Amino acid sequence: xxxxxxxxxxxxxxxxxxxxxxxxxxxxxxxxxxxxxxxxxxxxxxxxxxxxxxxxxxxxxxxxxxxxxxxxxxxxxxxxxxxxxxxxxxxxxxxxxxxxxxxxxxxxxxxxxxxxxxxxxxxxxxxxxxxxxxxxxxxxxxxxxxxxxxxxxxxxxxxxxxxxxxx
Amino acid sequence: xxxxxxxxxxxxxxxxxxxxxxxxxxxxxxxxxxxxxxxxxxxxxxxxxxxxxxxxxxxxxxxxxxxxxxxxxxxxxxxxxxxxxxxxxxxxxxxxxxxxxxxxxxxxxxxxxxxxxxxxxxxxxxxxxxxxxxxxxxxxxxxxxxxxxxxxxxxxxxxxxxxxxxxxxxxxxxxxxxxxxxxxxxxxxxxxxxxxxxxxxxxxxxxxxxxxxxxxxxxxxxxxxxxxxxxxxxxxxxxxxxxxxxxxxxxxxxxxxxxxxxxxxxxxxxxxxxxxxxxxxxxxxxxxxxxxxxxxxxxxxxxxxxxxxxxxxxxxxxxxxxxxxxxxxxxxxxxxxxxxxxxxxxxxxxxxxxxxxxxxxxxxxxxxxxxxxxxxxxxxxxxxxxxxxxxxxxxxxxxxxxxx
Numbered sequence: 409x410x411x412x413x414x415x416x417x418x419x420x421x422x423x424x425x426x427x428x429x430x431x432x433x434x435x436x437x438x439x440x441x442x443x444x445x446x447x448x449x450x451x452x453x454x455x456x457x458x459x460x461x462x463x464x465x466x467x468x469x470x471x472x473x474x475x476x477x478x479x480x481x482x483x484x485x486x487x488x489x490x491x492x493x494x495x496x497x498x499x500x501x502x503x504x505x506x507x508x509x510x511x512x513x514x515x516x517x518x519x520x521x522x523x524x525x526x527x528x529x530x531x532x533x534x535x536x537x538x539x540x541x542x543x544x545x546x547x548x549x550x551x552x553x554x555x556x557x558x559x560x561x562x563x564x565x566x567x568x569x570x571x572x573x574x575x
Numbered sequence: 576x577x578x579x580x581x582x583x584x585x586x587x588x589x590x591x592x593x594x595x596x597x598x599x600x601x602x603x604x605x606x607x608x609x610x611x612x613x614x615x616x617x618x619x620x621x622x623x624x625x626x627x628x629x630x631x632x633x634x635x636x637x638x639x640x641x642x643x644x645x646x647x648x649x650x651x652x653x654x655x656x657x658x659x660x661x662x663x664x665x666x667x668x669x670x671x672x673x674x675x676x677x678x679x680x681x682x683x684x685x686x687x688x689x690x691x692x693x694x695x696x697x698x699x700x701x702x703x704x705x706x707x708x709x710x711x712x713x714x715x716x717x718x719x720x721x722x723x724x725x726x727x728x729x730x731x732x733x734x735x736x737x738x739x740x741x742x743x744x745x746x747x748x749x750x751x752x753x754x755x756x757x758x759x760x761x762x763x764x765x766x767x768x769x770x771x772x773x774x775x776x777x778x779x780x781x782x783x784x785x786x787x788x789x790x791x792x793x794x795x796x797x798x799x800x801x802x803x804x805x806x807x808x809x810x811x812x813x814x815x816x817x818x819x820x821x822x823x824x825x826x827x828x829x830x831x832x833x834x835x836x837x838x839x840x841x842x843x844x845x846x847x848x849x850x851x852x853x854x855x856x857x858x859x860x861x862x863x864x865x866x867x868x869x870x871x872x873x874x875x876x877x878x879x880x881x882x883x884x885x886x887x888x889x890x891x892x893x894x895x896x897x898x899x900x901x902x903x904x905x906x907x908x909x910x911x912x913x914x915x916x917x918x919x920x921x922x923x924x925x926x927x928x929x930x931x932x933x934x935x936x937x938x939x940x941x942x943x944x945x946x947x948x949x950x951x952x953x954x955x956x957x958x959x960x961x962x963x964x965x966x967x968x969x970x971x972x973x974x975x976x977x978x979x
Contacts, residue, residue, distance in 0.1 A: 411704070419714055420706040428710050454711045454827050480733070480834060482725035484716055485775040488696045492716040500717045502726045502829055515832035523715050534778075539733050556714055571733045573779050 412554050415491030419554075427455040434469060435555040438547045442518065444470035451508055453518050461512055472507045472518070474545030476559075477567045479504040479519060483534050498531035499524040503543055503559050522558045529558065536561060538572040580849060583669045584803040584810035585977065586679075587616025587796035588921040593760050593912030595689040597790035602635040604792035605685035606643040612681060612794040613644070617807030620645035623796065625677035627668055628653045629660035629915070633692035634685050650677035656819075658863055659967035660684075661916035662975040663818025668797040678802060684917045685792035694788045694913055695719055711827055720865055721777045721785055727969045728779050728868040731835035734883070737871070739779060741886035743770035745867035745902075746783050746909055748895045753906025755896070755933045755953035760787055761910045764949060770867075784867045786908035793917035795924065811927045814960070814976040815850030817842040821971045828970035838972035839876030839964065846962075846974040847878075854878045857976070858958045859926055860900055861919035863966035864907040870894075873964040873972065874902065896947040896955070904931070904953050916965045920975065923961035927979035929954065 412419040412432075421429050431454075434441040442451045447464035451472065458465055480502045487496040505518040524532040529548050542564035547555040589611025591597070591604045605628070613623060623646055626637035630653065637651035650671050654660060661684070668680035688694040696719030705713045717723060731737050747767050753759035765783060773782040803810035820842035824831040847853060854877060862870040867889075875885030879900065888894070894902040905911045905922040912918065925931045929941045933953040937943070943954035958979070965973035 414714060415716075416702075417714065418704040419710060420704045421710075422706075427707075453830070454708065456826060460824060460830075479829075480726035480730040482717075482722065482729060483775075483778040484722060485777060487716060488719045488722065489701045489716060495716065498716055500715050500722065500726070502834070516830065517832070519827075519829045521712050521715055521717060521829065539730070558715075569733075573729065573732070573739075575739075 412550050414550055414556070415489065415495070417489065417491060426457070430469065431455050432554045432556070435547055435557050436549060436553055438555070439471050440474040440545045440557055441469040441471050443467045450512065451518055453520055472505055475562065476503040476505040476543055478502070478537070478539050478541045478543060480539060481524070481537055483537065495531055497534060499534065499537045501537070501543070501559060520557065525558045525560055527560065532561065538570045540566040540568050540570040542566060578849065579669055579673065580814055580851065581812050582800050583672070583797060583813045584800050585795050585813070585920070585924050586798055586803050586806045586808055586810055587612040587618060588794070588924050589613070589615050590793045590918065590921065591791050593758055593789050593791045595788070595790060597687055597690060600635065601633070601685040601687060601792065602640055602643070604790070605635055605640045605683050608685065608792035608794040609640065609644055609681050609683055612796050615808065616796050618679065618796065623679050623681050624648055625650040625668065625671055625680035627651065627664050627680055627682045629656040629664065629684055630686070631655055631657060633687070640683070648677070650680070657915050657967060658865060659819055659916065659965040659971055659973040661920055662816055662963055662965045662973035665797055665813060665975055666816040666818045669813065669816070672797070672799055679796060679798040681794055681796050683792060683794040684915050686915070687790045688913055689788040690790050708826055721780050724866065724869070724969060725777045725780060727834055727837070728866070731868070731872065732779060734833065734835045735886070737886035739771060739781070740767060741890040742784065742867040742871050743767040744890040745864060745870045745894070746770045749864060749903050749907045749909045752896055752901070752904050752953055753910035754949040755947065755951055756906050756911055757932065757934065759906045759911040760789060761906070780866060786865050787910070787913045789912035789914065791912055791914055793914045793921060795917070795921055809928055809979065811924045811977050811979055814852065814978050815846040815848070817846040817974045819967065819971050819973055820845060825970050828968070834969070837872045837876050837969050839873050839974070842972055842974050843877045846976055850976040852960060852976065856960050857900060857962045859904060859923060859955055859961040860894070860902045861923050861961065861963040862902050863916055863919065863964055864903055864909045865966060867909070869966045870902060873966060877964055877974070896953055901955060904955060916963070920963050923963060923977055926955055926958045927961060927977060
């Protein structure tokens with residue numbers, strides 16, 4: 409079974425995978441592609457088969473800008489996975505993409521989990537992580553067919569209230 | 576819709592010791608816990624004909640356990656699941672009996688959650704291959720329960736101004752309760768300051784914001800009110816139950832906000848509607864404390880306070896023994912031991928019987944001092960109605976309302 413080794417983990421993507429294979433392969437060409445519904449036009453993440461809103465099974469990959477805002481985050485201090493021990497403390501961010509914010513209802517958005525990394529794919533320092541800060545996608549190439557979409561701080565001004573855990 | 580209110584009861588409860596080194600199999604522990612619950616109910620080998628359990632590949636199924644108890648089953652089912660399975664299975668057991676499939680169901684959970692398959696995600700769990708929907712989170716170092724929930728907690732702090740100090744009161748309160756519980760793994764009372772001074776695990780969680788990992792088995796027995804009449808214990812009646820009620824987008828709940836909202840938002844009308852009671856009528860809560868924050872989030876979402884005021888609620892003294900509505904009077908998962916929700920239902924059953932197993936010499940006969948100083952009593956006076964709030968993940972939860 410095809411696997412990608414990353415930080416001691418086996419990321420398993422079987423030959424008959426219908427969700428992730430193309431997603432990570434498209435990321436390898438350094439494009440963030442999400443599934444878009446051909447019936448209602450709404451994008452969705454993670455890759456899925458039916459549209460969560462109109463239940464159409466007809467979709468195609470659509471490119472998004474990869475720009476967004478930190479909606480929430482955590483700082484992992486005590487890593488669980490052995491391959492992350494030397495990486496800790498590291499931030500995990502929930503990024504809200506610019507496309508489709510507040511659509512189709514007020515609280516819905518395209519959100520993605522990733523690490524907040526520096527230009528050389530090290531974990532961003534904790535004091536630079538905050539809700540409201542602007543980020544852009546970067547691609548961490550792992551194999552010729554596979555890249556992980558990650559995020560890095562952009563130089564755009566923050567959106568709304570900037571907040572991080574006190575202390 | 577047909578109401579099952581007052582028609583089903585919990586008639587027996589039992590557990591093994593809570594430890595970090597059981598030194599035996601989940602089968603051995605399950606047998607002991609079920610045997611204890613059957614003895615508590617006054618049921619012999621012809622008295623239980625149904626069995627249910629939940630697990631995640633870390634336990635022994637019903638049909639391997641029941642022969643050790645001499646049981647021949649008319650119904651059994653073992654489901655995949657962790658927290659929030661407890662209350663859901665009460666409803667399913669009622670359904671199985673209502674359908675005529677069986678008469679009396681023993682419901683158990685058995686796990687070596689510390690010595691074998693660690694609940695915190697270290698060891699064997701961390702080495703599992705990553706596939707399917709896990710690819711959306713695990714490659715980014717987000718695997719354990721704490722790592723998976725922390726952005727929900729962080730966003731609650733952002734949205735509502737909740738503080739670390741407020742939720743630390745949950746640990747402090749539960750540790751006070753555990754100091755009255757001979758079964759509890761951690762009996763020492765801890766202060767809010769001690770919680771805040773404990774080391775970081777995954778911000779905003781300190782070590783003492785996190786529950787224990789425990790080896791144990793737990794069981795309780797569900798049957799009809801009719802059948803309960805002939806049994807040993809005063810029955811505890813099911814008023815309402817909601818099982819694994821979910822927010823939209825359980826594939827990736829972050830997509831459907833507000834992300835600081837949890838499943839109780841959708842579950843509360845189901846369970847309170849069946850029971851015909853309101854939060855004001857509840858004397859004791861058992862709000863799942865995988866983390867201090869999960870207790871707070873659920874109490875708030877089920878309407879024990881206004882949305883956003885969970886931090887004030889849990890730090891007000893209301894949730895402590897002697898307060899208006901104590902939560903997790905056994906010490907819960909934070910201090911008594913981690914049971915995936917079972918022990919919190921067992922505790923509420925004992926509370927409703929007036930026979931909580933505290934340090935009062937006459938507890939078994941229902942004689943309590945109501946002195947809540949360390950090493951004394953943890954019985955709530957005149958408890959009539961209790962509620963369990965079962966947590967699976969931010970978007971999924973269960974609830975159970977019981978009365979005596």
